[in-house]
Amino acid sequence: MSTFEGKVVLITGAARGMGRSHCLHYAGLGADVIALDACAGLATVPYAAASEEDLEATADAVRGLGRNVVARKVDVRDQSAMTTAVSSGVDELGRLDIAVANAAIAPLMIDPTDPEQVWRDVIDVNLTGAYNTAQAAAPSIIAGGVGGNIVFINSTAGLKGSLAMGTVGGYAYTASKHGLVGLTRAFAIDLAPHSIRVNTLHLSGVATPMVVNESMERLKAQRDMSAWTNLLPGGRMAAEDVSSVLAWITSDEARHLTGVSLPVDSGFSIK
Numbered sequence: 001m002s003t004f005e006g007k008v009v010l011i012t013g014a015a016r017g018m019g020r021s022h023c024l025h026y027a028g029l030g031a032d033v034i035a036l037d038a039c040a041g042l043a044t045v046p047y048a049a050a051s052e053e054d055l056e057a058t059a060d061a062v063r064g065l066g067r068n069v070v071a072r073k074v075d076v077r078d079q080s081a082m083t084t085a086v087s088s089g090v091d092e093l094g095r096l097d098i099a100v101a102n103a104a105i106a107p108l109m110i111d112p113t114d115p116e117q118v119w120r121d122v123i124d125v126n127l128t129g130a131y132n133t134a135q136a137a138a139p140s141i142i143a144g145g146v147g148g149n150i151v152f153i154n155s156t157a158g159l160k161g162s163l164a165m166g167t168v169g170g171y172a173y174t175a176s177k178h179g180l181v182g183l184t185r186a187f188a189i190d191l192a193p194h195s196i197r198v199n200t201l202h203l204s205g206v207a208t209p210m211v212v213n214e215s216m217e218r219l220k221a222q223r224d225m226s227a228w229t230n231l232l233p234g235g236r237m238a239a240e241d242v243s244s245v246l247a248w249i250t251s252d253e254a255r256h257l258t259g260v261s262l263p264v265d266s267g268f269s270i271k
Contacts, residue, residue, distance in 0.1 A: 002247075004097075004098075005030035006030070007030070007098065008033070008089075008094070008097055009023075009026045009031045009032070009097065009098040009100065009250075010034040010089065010100065010137055011023050012037070012100070012133050013036075013037055013076075013103030014035035014037050014055065015035075015037035015050035015051070016050045016058070016208075016209060017050075017206075017210065017239060018206060018239040018243070019035070019037065019058070019102045020054075020061070020239075021239035021240050022239075022242075023058050024058075024062065025247055026247065027061075027065040028065055029247060030067070031097075031098075032068040032093050033069045034072075034086065035059060035070070035072070036073075036074050037055045037071075037073065037103070038050075038075040039051055039052045039055055040073075042105065042121050042125075043114075044117050046109055047213035047215050047216075048209070048213075052073060056071065059071040070088065070092050072085040075129075076125060076128075076129030076130070076132055077124045077125060077128060078132070079132040079136070082132045082135075083135075086140060087140070095140070095144050096137060096141050096144065096148070097149070098141075098149045098151070098250050099136075099137035099141065099148075099149070099151070100150075101130035101133040101134060101151070101152045101153060103125060103130075103133075104126045104176075104210070105121065105126065106169065106211075107121070107122065107169040107215070108167050108173070109169055109215060110167055110223075115168040119171070122172035122173055122176055123172055123175065123176050126176035126180075127180065127183075130183060133150075134150050134187055134198075137150060138196065141194070141196055147196055149197050149250040150191070150196065150199075151200065151201065151246060151249065152180045152184055152198075152199075153200075153242075154177050154180050155173070155204075156203065157173055157174045157177045157178075158178050158180055158200070158202050158261070159269045161174060163227075166223075167219075183200075184199060184259060184261065185259050188258045189259070197258035198258055198259065199260045199262060200261050201242065201246065201264050202265060202269060203242060203265060204237065204266055205236040206238070206241075207236040208239055211236065212236075229268075230268045231268060231271055232266040232267050245264045
């Protein structure tokens with residue numbers, strides 16, 4: 001695997017789950033990290049959000065690997081706050097090479113109290129938040145003059161329309177994840193002259209709090225989830241499995257890949 005010595009990586013949703021895994025994986029490969037997370041829940045999301053303590057634990061773990069880290073509490077829905085947070089991190093760490101739009105929500109409730117707000121929140125976090133991340137990061141990567149990467153963490157729901165489960169949260173999640181494919185292609189075209197590659201990773205179930213929670217268990221009890229299984233045996237992926245592929249696609253080993261929708265799903269999407 002390529003080294004990331006001397007590079008700086010921005011990761012949203014960094015306080016726990018995949019975000020923390022990505023932070024530690026890159027730090028283990030030599031990168032410094034800008035770790036962002038809202039550290040606050042939404043009324044429409046039926047599982048607990050990450051906390052400020054979680055974000056600090058991520059930062060402490062990165063420092064424990066001997067790397068520098070800037071950790072900020074910031075909501076990806078707020079473009080101005082994102083721009084400020086990214087600029088602050090770049091000022092402190094000196095550069096930006098890679099941005100990973102990882103923050104997302106998945107409120108797959110059958111009968112939400114406010115379905116219209118569920119729709120708005122999912123689109124705002126998953127799609128607008130990813131757009132804001134790319135918009136905030138791109139100028140600093142361009143300013144470095146050596147190219148770089150933006151990656152949108154996606155889902156097999158961005159490849160298939162069969163995962164909504166008849167829920168407004170599922171419809172919004174599916175729409176937001178399909179939208180990321182369009183963003184990937186558009187940013188890939190616009191940023192190619194700056195040698196910035198833009199790709200998206202489509203994941204099946206990953207063992208994180210967004211997937212492993214009481215709300216998801218209730219959904220499974222009321223819906224046929226037989227289609228939600230991977231082709232390969234072994235159950236849900238670990239966050240570290242995703243981090244390994246993420247590091248590869250942002251390395252020089254994948255230098256000719258841009259605008260790509262890459263399934264990382266144990267064969268889920270071809271079933």
